[in-house]
Amino acid sequence: MLTPTNIITGFLGSGKTTAILNLLKEKPANENWAVLVNEFGEIGIDGAILNHQGILVKQVPGGCMCCAAGVPTTAAITSLLRSKPDRLIIEPTGLGHADKILTILMSEQFKDHIDLRATIALVDPRNLSNSKYLNNENFIEQLNIADIVIGNKIDLCTSKDVDTFNDWVTDQNPPKIYWQLVKHGHFPYEIVNNIRRSQPTTNVHEHHHHTQMAEPLVLGSDQQVIRRENSGQGYYSCGWLFSNQVEFCFEDLVSMLSDLSAERIKGVMRTSKGYITVNISNGVVSITQAPEPSDDSRLEVIDSQKLPWDQLDKILHQLAGLL
Incomplete structure (x- = not known):
């Protein structure tokens, strides 16, 4: 049986973890979900937050989860799939390359185990007018590979920000299959079931980070x-x-x-x-x-x-x- 799987991506501070928490509250009570969390930092904050939601969580801290030939990621996914979850959610770091995560999920290793559904990207509409983000390779890539785009934090946006988002999303080619402006990461639970676009728009490239990913940290008995x-x-x-x-x-x-x-x-x-x-x-x-x-x-x-x-x-x- 294939496991429905969604990537929920977005740049730093876009509200990915909050959105996932909302989804977990709305998921069917009889379903068991698993979450794979990747963070730029090495401490593992998001995993600690999600661990208290009664779901299976694994963390890949310390950089983009697709580095080191994807070995930590493939091992973590395999471990989560062994628990036979009803859905797998993957949250890449906001500073990572989500296109390579797609490549891993579509590889021969997982083709008989994963039913890859729509990739959902969260974006703060205010960032669509900021050259700091518009010139960032990862920011552009995350939005390009998304099937669904959620404009989050609408309560903090001006009418100009809203217009910029609407202009941007309607100009996308190929078009996104769904988009919406929301606040506090609340979007309809049902969109996770959307199928992804048949032809991925990824341009996979090699890249390097300052450090390789670390194992989750654990304090020793004498450490504070x-x-x-x-x-x-x-x-x-x-x-x-x-x-x-x-x-x-x-x-x-x-x-x-x-x-x-x-x-x-x-x-x-x-x-x-x-x-x-x-x-x-x-x-x-x-x-x-x-x-x-x-x-x-x-x-x-x-x-x-x-x-x-x-x-x-x-x-x-x-x-x-x-x-």
Whole structure:
């Protein structure tokens, strides 16, 4: 039996994980889904968030999941398929090459196991007027290979942004099979069942990243914190993994993170007000309560400039009471 499979792609901060969380809430109660998550950073934030949704999740952290001949990806997909899920969702990093993921899924290895459905790309319409994104190879590629395009964060857009999105999407050739403007990553659950276009529009190319993908990090019995950095595609990341014994003051942590000038901040943190999910993108701060993880706290900061990581590391250690 073939497993229906969707790629949900989109650039950094477009709302992929939120959209997947919404889909998981709306999926049929009798279906078991699996999710493969790839992240640019090496800490694994999205996997930690999705792990509390009662589904099977595997992570490929530390870069584009199609690197290293796709070995980590193919191994992870094979493992997930062994659980016989009713659907497989794949979330590539927003800084990765989604075209090569398509190639892996359409390979001989998976042709008798995967029913590849429509690829869904999320885009912030505001970025369609920004040369920083329009000149980015990955941004262009993610939108080109998509069968379905969701213009997300419409609540933050101007009427000009909406017009730009509508003009762009109607000019696509071949045309997209579906598009919609939404907020908070909410789109109709049924679109995951759309079949993909018969002829893929991918131009697969070779590429390289600064580092190879890492295995998911695990704290040793005597460790309270691990820090890892990554870089590639013109972006830099620094992430921290804290022991579950570490508790941050809620007010101090949120204040510090809100003041950072980074393009993307994401985390699941244990605080004086319980575990919280932190999501900061382009200055918009979202703090929500999270189910209490049993293992650790995780934080990832990504920016197009290399930030003073040592200084931030010291501040986090102070907030954690480790100095």
